Amino acid sequence: MEQVLIARQASSLGLNPSMSETKTIWGETGNFDAIELTAITDPQARVNALIAGDMHMISDVDAKMIKLIERSDGVSINSTKSGRYGGVCILKNTAPGNNPDFVKGMQLIQDRERIVRSILKGKGEVGNDHPISTAYGADHCYELPQRQYDPEKTKYHIKKSGISSAELYVAEVATGIGDSCLLMQNNLKKIGFDLKIKKVPTDGYWGAVWMKEPLNVVSWNMRPTANSMLDIQFAPGAAWNDTFWNNERMGKLLKMNLAETNPAIRHEMFCEMQALVNMFSGMVISYHTNVNDGVSDNIHGIPVNPLGSIGGCTWPEFAWMEA
Structure with missing residues (x-):
C-alpha cells in the first residue's frame, strides 16, 4: 500500500487522523492509498522527522531551519509567495x-x-x-x-x-x-x-x-x-x-x-x-x-497555491510518489 506521512504544526483536537482512499461519486481522484497526518508542534522535531525519512512532508518550516533542509540530501523546501x-x-x-x-x-x-x-x-x-x-x-x-x-x-x-x-x-x-x-x-x-x-x-x-x-x-x-x-x-x-x-x-x-x-x-x-x-x-x-514546507524528493505534483500550507491543502488530489 502506498501511504504518505505528513507532519503539521497542529492537528484538530490533538488527533492524528489516518485516511484511506475511498471511491466516491466524485470519481477517480488522488494517487495515494492512504494518508496519515501527525501533529508535531516542535519546529525542530518536524524538520528532524523529515530529514530522517519518518515523514514525507512537513508544513510551516521555521525560517531558521530552511538552510538545514536545503543542505540535507533527499529533501527540499517548497517556498510559495503568499499574503500570509x-x-x-x-x-x-x-x-x-x-x-x-x-x-x-x-x-x-x-x-x-x-x-x-x-x-x-x-x-x-x-x-x-x-x-x-x-x-x-x-x-x-x-x-x-x-x-x-x-x-x-x-x-x-x-x-x-x-x-x-x-x-x-x-x-x-x-x-x-x-x-x-x-x-x-x-x-x-x-x-x-x-x-x-x-x-x-x-x-x-x-x-x-x-x-x-x-x-x-x-x-x-x-x-x-x-x-x-x-x-x-x-x-x-x-x-x-x-x-x-x-x-x-x-x-x-x-x-x-x-x-x-x-x-x-x-x-x-x-x-x-x-x-x-x-x-x-x-x-x-x-x-x-512565504508558505514554507519541507518535502521529500520522491513526492511530486504539489500545486503552487498561496492560500495555505502544502499546496493550499489541496495536495492529496494532485501529488504522487515516485517509487
Whole structure:
C-alpha cells in the first residue's frame, strides 16, 4: 500500500487522523492509498522527522531551519509567495491603542527590511501595515508609499502620546513573530520606550489573548480575494475585526467594490481601503512570509497555491510518489 506521512504544526483536537482512499461519486481522484497526518508542534522535531525519512512532508518550516533542509540530501523546501503574515494587533477601543500617536510610533519602529533579510531569511516581503501583499496581484496598491523604519519619527510620536511603556502578549503563532517582536522591543529601548514582552503558550491563545489583550500578536493566512481578506478583518463590526477599528468609509468601499466591474475603479477602491488600514487602523504588519514546507524528493505534483500550507491543502488530489 502506498501511504504518505505528513507532519503539521497542529492537528484538530490533538488527533492524528489516518485516511484511506475511498471511491466516491466524485470519481477517480488522488494517487495515494492512504494518508496519515501527525501533529508535531516542535519546529525542530518536524524538520528532524523529515530529514530522517519518518515523514514525507512537513508544513510551516521555521525560517531558521530552511538552510538545514536545503543542505540535507533527499529533501527540499517548497517556498510559495503568499499574503500570509504575522502582525501586532493594537486594540483601538482601549488604551494605549486609542492614542493614534502611540500606534504610529509602533508602526514606524518596524525595521522591515531587516526582518525579511535576517528573520525570514529572504523568504517573504516587507509589509506596509495592511494585509494586501503583492501576492494579490493587481489588487495590491503599488502606489501607496512604503512606510519606512524611522526611529526619530517614532520618538516624536511616542513623546507626543505621553506613553512610556506597554505590554505586548506574544505567542509563536506565526513564522518570525517572536523574533520580530524582540527586534521591535530592542529598537524601542534605544529611544527610551519600555516595551514589555509577555510570552504566552500557543495553546488557548486564540480564546484567551487574541482580541482581548490591548497589544497582542496575530497570524493570518491569505484569502482568495483582496476583498474577502479586508472584509473579514476590517469591516465595521466584523466578528474577527481584531483591532476593533470601525470605519464607515471602509464599510461602504467593501460593498461598492463588490459591485464595481471597471478594473481601474476597483483598483482605486482597493488603494483607498489599503490606505485607510495603513493610516488609521491598529494593525502593525511589518512582513509577509512565504508558505514554507519541507518535502521529500520522491513526492511530486504539489500545486503552487498561496492560500495555505502544502499546496493550499489541496495536495492529496494532485501529488504522487515516485517509487
